[in-house]
Amino acid sequence: MNEKYYIKFKDNDIPKYIQIYQYFKKNIDRGIINEGDKLPTIRQLSKDLAVNKITIINAYNRLEEEGYLYQKMGSGTYARRKNSLKMIKKQYSETFKNLNRQKLKNYIDFTGETISNSFFPVDIFRKILNDVLKRDGIDALTYQDFLGFEGLRKSIIRYFWQSRFKKDDVLIVSGAQQGIDIIAKGLINNNDNIVVEKPTYSGALAVFNWKKTNIFEIEVEPDGMNLESLEYLLRKKKIRFIYLMTYFQNPTTVTYGIDKKLKLLELAQKYEFYIIEDDYLSELIYDESIEYRSLKSLDRYDKVIYIKSFSKLFLPGIRLGYVIVPDKFKESIENAKINSDISTSSLMQRALELYLNTGHWVKHMEFLKSEYNLRYNYMKKQLYEKLNDFIEFCEPGGGLNFFIKLKENVNISSMELFQKCKANKVLITPGGLFYKDYTEGNKFFRISFSQTDNESISTGITVIYNILSQSIK
Known part of the structure; x- marks a missing residue:
């Protein structure tokens, strides 16, 4: 058995499944078991610890309920730092809490999910x-x-x-x-x-x-x-x-x-x-x-x-x-x-x-559809021309966003990209926010053209290009 998962049971009234739960919780919190580490199967841990499978199932269920592990269908059970997704959400939301409307004007905002106020009649x-x-x-x-x-x-x-x-x-x-x-x-x-x-x-x-x-x-x-x-x-x-x-x-x-x-x-x-x-x-x-x-x-x-x-x-x-x-x-x-x-x-x-x-x-929807169709095509063109060596994406054919996947040769996570873009006055949405396990979004980010004109789109994509071109493996 891997020594990392060696558990010495105490001879007391605490049920064994609770001791197993406490062991994994403590070691995940301390970083001894890392985010994303694969945990033993129920069968394997049951055999290694000489306990029945129900004991392991009860321990794993409690860990999952409290956010310390997650299941990947057909793959296994993995450790999760309980507050990691909360930390990402907090960092992301605090960016906008600290940027009032006046300060936000100094940024190129690729995070918008609603139409530009300038289009409202x-x-x-x-x-x-x-x-x-x-x-x-x-x-x-x-x-x-x-x-x-x-x-x-x-x-x-x-x-x-x-x-x-x-x-x-x-x-x-x-x-x-x-x-x-x-x-x-x-x-x-x-x-x-x-x-x-x-x-x-x-x-x-x-x-x-x-x-x-x-x-x-x-x-x-x-x-x-x-x-x-x-x-x-x-x-x-x-x-x-x-x-x-x-x-x-x-x-x-x-x-x-x-x-x-x-x-x-x-x-x-x-x-x-x-x-x-x-x-x-x-x-x-x-x-x-x-x-x-x-x-x-x-x-x-x-x-x-x-x-x-x-x-x-x-x-x-x-x-x-x-x-x-x-x-x-x-x-x-x-x-x-x-x-x-x-x-x-x-x-x-x-x-x-x-x-x-x-x-x-009806008139307003026709106007919005016409205006945003132009922005959509312009952003799509910019993505192909400037970022094609670094990213992959599907053409949505509508809406206000593009969902971008970083290619394998790009050595940067979407959260790191978010931080570097923010330092250069560009705001994007990191992919981890959209997953139950945020690590699965490390190679994805979303950008929107809802709040940006063509000039801002061009400038913002250039900023992203400069960051990604320095992040090649």
Whole structure:
């Protein structure tokens, strides 16, 4: 047996599985067992320590619950420094806490997830607000229906769903993040088995971790989640929910193919799980070969919980979105929403309703699609021309981001790249933020063109080039 894992049991009342747990915890904290070290199999450690397998399983389960180890399907069990991901998140978030709006202007910001404020039609929206106040008076400023303003719910059904649903099927929320939060509060229990894409949106990971769920990751392929791996997992585990993004997935920018969507729905019916579909940036399709058909629109079995945010493309400060859930979950979700905040801003809901009904939404989306298509193509060109020797990426054909993989000849982690870029007034998003095990994101980073014009894109990519060219093995 490797001496690193030699455990001398104490002759006392402390159960052996607790002593094993304490041994590994202490040595991982001290760095004697390093981040990413492969731990013995249950069978091997059971044999080496002369204890039964249940003892090892109980010890490993406790370590996993507390964040000291993680499983790789088909590969083994690995050590994790408990606070390593928290440290990365803290370093990343503190960057933006310390940069007020004025200071941020001195940086090239490739981290944005929402449209540039310069594109928001302030004059039109000011008139919309005045028209709402003239039309609705004091009602525009008071709490009313907890489901959301009826006029907005009717407009959503009419404009986005061709009246397939009823107004009472729609629940207005304060953006996609609140949608995920109330789904977790209303439907998800501790120790539920949840599947997410690998990698995935860090805000969803945070919610599922907060609920103490068992999170399983399935690799993302060029057309969506690997369904063979998913079905293998479904045969072994009772999965309750799958969280995914069908268009320009965050962070990989992958879009699901129609065949994969249909297969997912069949699997949901066969294995009795539900899909949480976060419809992310689907308005920004630049590649004409990409067809918009949400999972919810294809759902014959009522297995999809649909989340849509208006904040990413309208104005982040307005904080509006909506949720459509299967009939069996309506009451639980509505109660969770009431317990969260009772009601979303009445004035903003009415303003969005009028914005939709007067045709401004369609015009604004056409404008954004045109403007961001130009930026998308410019950033893509810059990546190929300047960074082709150092990186790989898939062309998303839409959205606001590129997800970049560093080639093997580049000797730098994405967190180190983040720090060096920040020192040169460029902000990127390190890939570790999107993985349950942050080390799997060491070779990835995300860059966005949402807040940058062509000049900033060119300058920022040049900074990244200079750093990577000095990091070749």
